[in-house]
Amino acid sequence: MNRRTFIRLGGTSVAVVSLLSFPVMSCKAKENPYPLLQNFMPADTIRLIGKEYLQKNTLKDPEFYSNLSKNKAADMIEKDFEEDKTIVLSGWILSETEAKQCAAIYLQKK
Numbered sequence: 001m002n003r004r005t006f007i008r009l010g011g012t013s014v015a016v017v018s019l020l021s022f023p024v025m026s027c028k029a030k031e032n033p034y035p036l037l038q039n040f041m042p043a044d045t046i047r048l049i050g051k052e053y054l055q056k057n058t059l060k061d062p063e064f065y066s067n068l069s070k071n072k073a074a075d076m077i078e079k080d081f082e083e084d085k086t087i088v089l090s091g092w093i094l095s096e097t098e099a100k101q102c103a104a105i106y107l108q109k110k
Contacts, residue, residue, distance in 0.1 A: 050106025065104040
């Protein structure tokens with residue numbers, strides 16, 4: 001095998017492996033109801049945090065936090081961090097909005 005053949009074969013192999021590693025999703029993929037939370041923590045952890053939040057605080061409007069759009073939630077979370085509105089629950093440092101979303105999820109699954 002000469003160098004040129006080796007490079008072509010190696011390049012082709014890398015391209016094939018790279019393409020096969022992309023996730024395959026159908027067009028009917030259901031969007032997560034809480035995409036910002038579910039991107040970095042499992043559902044059980046979300047409910048655990050929600051339960052802990054409700055043991056220490058009250059949630060005045062769970063429907064509001066249940067129906068936040070992804071963009072609205074992201075804006076509120078960013079504002080919470082800018083204004084230092086954070087809370088530590090189960091070892092996680094969360095914005096108040098994230099904690100309230102966890103509580104709303106916990107109440108829905110109860």
